[in-house]
Amino acid sequence: xxxxxxxxxxxxxxxxxxxxxxxxxxxxxxxxxxxxxxxxxxxxxxxxxxxxxxxxxxxxxxxxxxxxxxxxxxxxxxxxxxxxxxxxxxxxxxxxxxxxxxxxxxxxxxxxxxxxxxxxxxxxxxxxxxxxxxxxxxxxxxxxxxxxxxxxxxxxxxxxxxxxxxxxxxxxxxxxxxxxxxxxxxxxxxxxxxxxxxxxxxxxxxxxxxxxxxxxxxxxxxxxxxxxxxxxxxxxxxxxxxxxxxxxxxxxxxxxxxxxxxxxxxxxxxxxxxxxxxxxxxxxxxxxxxxxxxxxxxxxxxxxxxxxxxxxxxxxxxxxxxxxxxxxxxxxxxxxxxxxxxxxxxxxxxxxxxxxxxxxxxxxxxxxxxxxxxxxxxxxxxxxxxxxxxxxxxxxxxxxxxxxxxxxxxxxxxxxxxxxxxxxxxxxxxxxxxxxxxxxxxxxxxxxxxxxxxxxxxxxxxxxxxxxxxxxxxxxxxxxxxxxxxxxxxxxxxxxxxxxxxxxxxxxxxxxxxxxxxxxxxxxxxxxxxxxxxxxxxxxxxxxxxxxxxxxxxxxxxxxxxxxxxxxxxxxxxxxxxxxxxxxxxxxxxxxxxxxxxxxxxxxxxxxxxxxxxxxxxxxxxxxx
RNA sequence: GCCGACGUAGCUCAGCUGGUAGAGCACUUCACUCGUAAUGAAGGGGUCCCCGGUUCGAGUCCGGGCGUCGGCUCCA
Numbered sequence: 001x002x003x004x005x006x007x008x009x010x011x012x013x014x015x016x017x018x019x020x021x022x023x024x025x026x027x028x029x030x031x032x033x034x035x036x037x038x039x040x041x042x043x044x045x046x047x048x049x050x051x052x053x054x055x056x057x058x059x060x061x062x063x064x065x066x067x068x069x070x071x072x073x074x075x076x077x078x079x080x081x082x083x084x085x086x087x088x089x090x091x092x093x094x095x096x097x098x099x100x101x102x103x104x105x106x107x108x109x110x111x112x113x114x115x116x117x118x119x120x121x122x123x124x125x126x127x128x129x130x131x132x133x134x135x136x137x138x139x140x141x142x143x144x145x146x147x148x149x150x151x152x153x154x155x156x157x158x159x160x161x162x163x164x165x166x167x168x169x170x171x172x173x174x175x176x177x178x179x180x181x182x183x184x185x186x187x188x189x190x191x192x193x194x195x196x197x198x199x200x201x202x203x204x205x206x207x208x209x210x211x212x213x214x215x216x217x218x219x220x221x222x223x224x225x226x227x228x229x230x231x232x233x234x235x236x237x238x239x240x241x242x243x244x245x246x247x248x249x250x251x252x253x254x255x256x257x258x259x260x261x262x263x264x265x266x267x268x269x270x271x272x273x274x275x276x277x278x279x280x281x282x283x284x285x286x287x288x289x290x291x292x293x294x295x296x297x298x299x300x301x302x303x304x305x306x307x308x309x310x311x312x313x314x315x316x317x318x319x320x321x322x323x324x325x326x327x328x329x330x331x332x333x334x335x336x337x338x339x340x341x342x343x344x345x346x347x348x349x350x351x352x353x354x355x356x357x358x359x360x361x362x363x364x365x366x367x368x369x370x371x372x373x374x375x376x377x378x379x380x381x382x383x384x385x386x387x388x389x390x391x392x393x394x395x396x397x398x399x400x401x402x403x404x405x406x407x408x409x410x411x412x413x414x415x416x417x418x419x420x421x422x423x424x425x426x427x428x429x430x431x432x433x434x435x436x437x438x439x440x441x442x443x444x445x446x447x448x449x450x451x452x453x454x455x456x457x458x459x460x461x462x463x464x465x466x467x468x469x470x471x472x473x474x475x476x477x478x479x480x481x482x483x484x485x486x487x488x489x490x491x492x493x494x495x496x497x498x499x500x501x502x503x504x505x506x507x508x509x510x511x512x513x514x515x516x517x518x519x520x521x522x523x524x525x526x527x528x529x530x531x532x533x534x535x536x537x538x539x540x541x542x543x544x545x546x547x548x549x550x551x552x553x554x555x556x557x558x559x560x561x562x563x564x565x566x567x568x569x570x571x572x573x574x575x576x577x578x579x580x581x582x583x584x585x586x587x588x589x590x591x592x593x594x595x596x597x598x599x600x601x602x603x604x605x606x607x608x609x610x611x612x613x614x615x616x617x618x619x620x621x622x623x624x625x
Numbered sequence: 626g627c628c629g630a631c632g633u634a635g636c637u638c639a640g641c642u643g644g645u646a647g648a649g650c651a652c653u654u655c656a657c658u659c660g661u662a663a664u665g666a667a668g669g670g671g672u673c674c675c676c677g678g679u680u681c682g683a684g685u686c687c688g689g690g691c692g693u694c695g696g697c698u699c700c701a
Contacts, residue, residue: 201696202628
C-alpha cells in the first residue's frame with residue numbers, strides 16, 4: 001500500500017501498516033518524536049492502521065503549539081491524572097477525562113470530599129509518574145468484555161459509558177491503569193514536559209443536575225515548560241483587563257453587598273451608558289421603532305398568562321400588594337403584549353415595533369452572578385415587533401442588519417447561534433417547525449455562519465443569539481432575536497386582516513446589545529478600558545505646566561467645551577499627571593505652558609504619540625477619531 | 626441550588642503555632658511650580674463581612690448566615 005505525505009510524495013508500506021510504521025519508514029528520529037497522525041483534518045492514533053492512498057501528516061513533539069498535538073498530549077495527561085488519583089485515593093471512581101481548550105479535566109467520585117490542597121499532592125504524584133515514565137498500549141475488546149472488566153473494578157461510570165457506546169470498545173493502558181478511551185494518545189509520556197493542575201470544581205455526571213455531582217479536576221500540560229510559563233503569564237494579562245478590575249480602576253461602576261448583582265454606576269460609567277442609549281435611540285428612530293414605557297410591577301395573573309409564572313416564579317422578585325402580590329418584571333414581553341392588546345389593531349398598523357430600554361429584575365440562583373456579565377438588575381435594549389406572517393422574514397433581516405451595524409461599530413465579532421425548541425416548549429411541533437424554519441431561512445439568506453444549539457430556545461419560541469467571549473474565554477449571550485407564535489395567542493392578541501377576519505400576530509422579541517450591563521462589561525474588556533474617543537468618559541485632559549498656566553488651561557478647556565474636558569491643576573509634577581492620564585486611559589492630553597498658544601498646542605495621545613497642532617487643527621483632527 | 630476557595634484601610638495585599646492590626650498606592654496638609662508614565666515630608670483613615678460558640682483572651686479556632694471568586698447546573 002501507499003500513503004501520501006504532506007509534500008505530495010508517496011510512501012510505500014506493507015499492507016496494514018500503522019502511522020508509527022510510516023514514521024519508522026521515514027526515519028527513526030521521526031518515529032521517536034511522533035505523537036499523532038493527522039489525515040484530512042481528523043486525528044488518528046499512531047497505532048491505528050493506515051489505508052491505501054491515505055493522505056497523512058505525522059505530528060511530532062516539534063509541533064508543540066499545534067492544537068491537535070496539544071490535544072493528544074493533554075488527553076494522555078488526563079489519564080496520568082486518573083492514575084495518580086486512583087493510587088492516592090483508593091476507592092475513587094473515575095468518570096470521564098477529555099482534553100478541552102487550554103487543558104483537560106477528569107471527573108471523579110471521591111470516597112471523601114477533597115480540598116484544593118489535594119491538588120498539590122496529586123500533581124506531585126503525576127510528576128513522579130512522569131519521572132518514572134509511562135507507555136500507552138491500545139487494545140480493542142468487545143463491549144461485553146469491557147463491561148465485565150469495569151464492573152469488576154466497581155467503575156460504574158465506565159460501565160454506563162460502555163453500555164451506551166457505539167462501535168468497538170478501545171482501552172488504553174499505562175502502567176497499572178486501564179481506561180476506556182477512544183484515543184488518540186501519545187506513545188509514551190516523555191513529550192509531557194510541564195503539567196499543572198489548575199482547579200477543582202463540582203460537575204454533574206453527564207451534565208445533568210439530577211445526577212450525582214462528581215469532583216472535576218482541571219489541569220493543563222505542554223510540550224515545553226516555557227509554554228506553560230507563557231500560558232500563565234497570558235492568564236495574568238487577561239485578568240488585568242477583566243471588566244471587574246478595570247471597572248473599579250477606571251471608576252466606572254461598583255458592586256456592593258447592599259444590592260447583590262445590581263451595579264452602582266459612577267459618573268464615568270454613565271457616560272458610556274448614555275452613549276449606548278443615545279445610539280440606541282438614534283438608530284431605533286431611523287429604523288421605524290416607537291418608544292414605549294410599561295409598568296415594572298404586574299399582577300400574578302399576567303405572569304400566569306405569559307407562561308413565566310410556571311417556569312420562573314422562583315426567580316422573580318415579588319412585592320406584597322394588599323392580599324395579593326405583584327411580580328417585578330424580569331422581562332418586558334407581557335407589558336408590550338398588554339399594550340398591543342389595549343386597542344384595536346389593523347394589518348395596516350403592522351409591523352408595529354415597540355421599543356423600551358427598561359430595568360428588569362431577576363432573582364438569579366445563588367452562585368450564578370458574575371460581575372456585569374450576569375446581574376440581577378438587568379437593563380435590556382428591548383423591542384417587540386408585532387408582524388403578519390409575511391412580514392417575518394423582512395423584520396428578521398432588519399434585526400440582523402441592525403445587529404451587524406452595532407457590532408461593527410465597536411469592531412466586535414459576534415458568533416451567531418440558532419437555538420431550537422426546548423423540552424418544556426409551549427405550542428405544537430408544527431408551529432415550531434415554522435418558526436425555526438423562518439429563523440434558519442433568514443440566517444441562510446443573509447449568508448451568516450451560525451451554529452445550532454438544539455433545545456436551547458426560549459419556551460415560547462426559537463432564537464438567534466449573538467455570542468461574545470470574555471477575556472477568560474467564557475462565552476456570553478449578547479443580542480437575541482426570538483420569533484414567538486405563543487405569547488400573542490396566550491394574551492388573545494389579534495389584528496384585523498385585509499380579509500376582515502381577526503388574525504393572531506407573530507411577535508419578534510429582540511434585544512441587540514442584550515443587556516446594557518453585559519454589553520458594557522464586554523466593551524470594557526474588548527477595549528481593555530482604552531475606549532475610543534467617542535466613548536471615553538474623559539476625552540481630553542489639559543495639563544497646565546506651572547501655576548502661571550492654570551488660567552490659560554481653563555480658558556482652553558472652555559474653548560473645547562463640546563468635548564468632555566478636564567483640567568488637571570493638581571500640585572503634581574507634569575510627569576506624574578501624564579502618568580495618571582495614561583493610567584486613566586484618556587485619549588488626548590494637552591500640555592499648556594510657556595510655549596503654547598491656540599496656534600500651537602502640545603498634544604499627547606494615549607500611548608505616547610506627540611504632535612503640535614493649532615486649536616483649529618485639533619478640532620479637525622478630533623472629528624476624525 | 627451544588628463542589629472548591631476567599632472576605633483585613635478607597636484599591637492591591639501582609640499579618641507565623643490565638644495575646645484587641647501593618648505596607649504600597651490613593652486621600653489631606655505643607656514645601657517645591659515642574660515639559661511627556663511616579664518630587665519630598667508630615668498626617669488622617671480599620672465594627673479585621675455579619676451573628677453565635679470555644680477561650681482569661683479570637684482578625685486568627687469552630688458553627689451558621691451573607692457576599693465574592695473558579696467551575697457545574699440554570700439563564701425568560
